[in-house]
Amino acid sequence: MSETALKSGAGPAPGPRNLITDVPGLAVGQAEDLGARTGVTVILPEARAVCAVDVRGGGPGTRETDALAPENLVEAVDAVVLSGGSVWGLAAADGAVAWLGARGRGFRLADRPGVPPSPVVPAAILFDLANGGDKAWGEDPPYRELGRRACAAAGADFDLGTAGAGYGAAAGGLKGGTGSASILSADGAVGALVCVNSWGSVTAPDGRTFWAAPFEIDGEFGGLPLDGLRAGPGQWGPSKAPPPAGARQNTTIACVATDVALTPAQARRLAVMAQDGLARAIRPVHAPFDGDVVFALSTARHPLIGGDAALARLGALAADTLARAVARGVFEATAWPDAPPGEGPPAWRDRRG
Template sequence: MPSLSSSSSPSPSPSGAITDVAGIEVGHFNDTRRPTGCTVILTRDGAVGGVDVRGAAPGTRETDLLAPGNLVQQVHGIMLAGGSAWGLAATEGAMRWLEERGVGMDVRFGTLPIVPSAVLFDLPMGDARFRPDAASGYAACEAASTAPPAEGNVGAGAGALVGKLFGVDRAMKGGIGTASITVGGITVGALIACNALGDVIDPDTAQVVAGARTADGLRLLDTRRALMRGELTKPLLAGTNTTIGVVATDAVLTKVQANRLAMTAHDGLARSINPVHTMSDGDTLFALATGHVPLSDATPGMTVLCALAAEVVAQATVRAVRAARSVSVGDLHIPCAGDLAARG
């Protein structure tokens, strides 16, 4: 395996996005009435799917069918949305869009698109009566392309916040981010909508990038150290957070392998979010394998693919908050990572 010799090193793909994976398209919908939206990841030719749910308060749809022993072998898209459980309605729009184009599973009486979904809780951001619906999901599909997707305050990350253990008023802006790595002819990419209860950490420096702020709002608190000191957190409403996303590869994988890829991809969340997988998060990661590059003796095996999956998830999570911009909704002002960095 010369391509994996000790002298070689992973290098980012040209655009560093999940759309570097052949067979992947991404589209965002942004609601202009308040910060919320949805993001669709399309695989029109079908992809082997997997999923792993680690948070204790998930909002999901069609995840059971991704279990290795269940019937469906391929999916045609993944929907990520804000709006809490109401946002799952965006999936209907994606299914209609795909059906109109003849994309889906032949069930004899029609073509049935398979679109598993997950949502995050962004209801504190403006009028909660506005949330993604079927029209939103359809519009996201209309916007989908193979171009590198926008990052930050867009799509499923439009209303995302991070660092809420000490209250929303001390939180910072979350968002959506993407990254990819190519090694030995195989590309692995990730798209992450980060709305975490905890702080976002740069794994390369171990420094907090965005999260809970000090009482005066001017500096990062560092939630991990604050918890170790015994500082009291605010009462939490279960399910009001959640990081959701997709890790994709152009390798040929089985459903068992795709589920393993989703499982190990959560290591990337553990490196970049602290605390993670809490009782108030519904952290869910999907895996997609488009099958454009068969695994062989000359390509990386599952151990390397899993390592790459964790890496791109961590990178995409950090990029989500670095690309985010501050927002003001009513009396609530939420700064972004760039704001605090500018203050030094």
């Protein structure tokens, strides 16, 4: 929807790409290692952006999230990195830091010759180590290089599904992936990007109807009727195997963004509200063996008008948009190209019947 249409009262609608990059001032880059069945996604603002984080999962893996607390020194970041690879994947942020630092980007504690800026790059990882890819990388895991490559590839358009940090993911009993969505409203633009590697199910017990179906716009993840959207207590749909087999192999990591200028505390509230999008799209979620993390970015292209009421509306939109992004990531996912028939989780599009 154009800004003209918004001003005419037509109501919120997805942006032209239906991606987080519909938020002005953002680019996204991705890189994969097909042999290792893993990848990296980088959200790259044009200028340093206010950032906050909300961590709900019981087993998170993160970098520099403490620096994002509203009371701390650094109020803005240079990129956000989402990566596969569990603990090894945190090195993807090293690649992003190197790429940004070589271009003179970062936080300047001492602005004088010979003192380089320090890029601030928070990161979160998911577990994709047990998906059958070649992880025999010894002392040279691929993630630093993947982080650098993802930065170099950043732009307005990027692939969904089996791509980036969602390349090696599994969403419950289905192939996981990278999803994104956007919404443009009179309060501002909101976008979401998510890498879905959840323990819980993204579909109802029928295995086809996405839990996020009530929030779908224009058939963006299949346009199925809501008839299958029902479940009794304890009926989740196709989740991963129960613990211990299915434990500690999960995590959904995400970033929401807006072009509205927010303080660090306001961005933190946006992240908190956006977490409900995961709860609308994944059942169960935030389990002891998930590491669910949601970042929130503000590119500050225009002021927040309307105070807390406007912030509440943006948070509600962020939650709905993140729920849509989860479903889109699984809807667009395909089987790994090197996987023989029957290996790995089935893709939703191969099971829909």
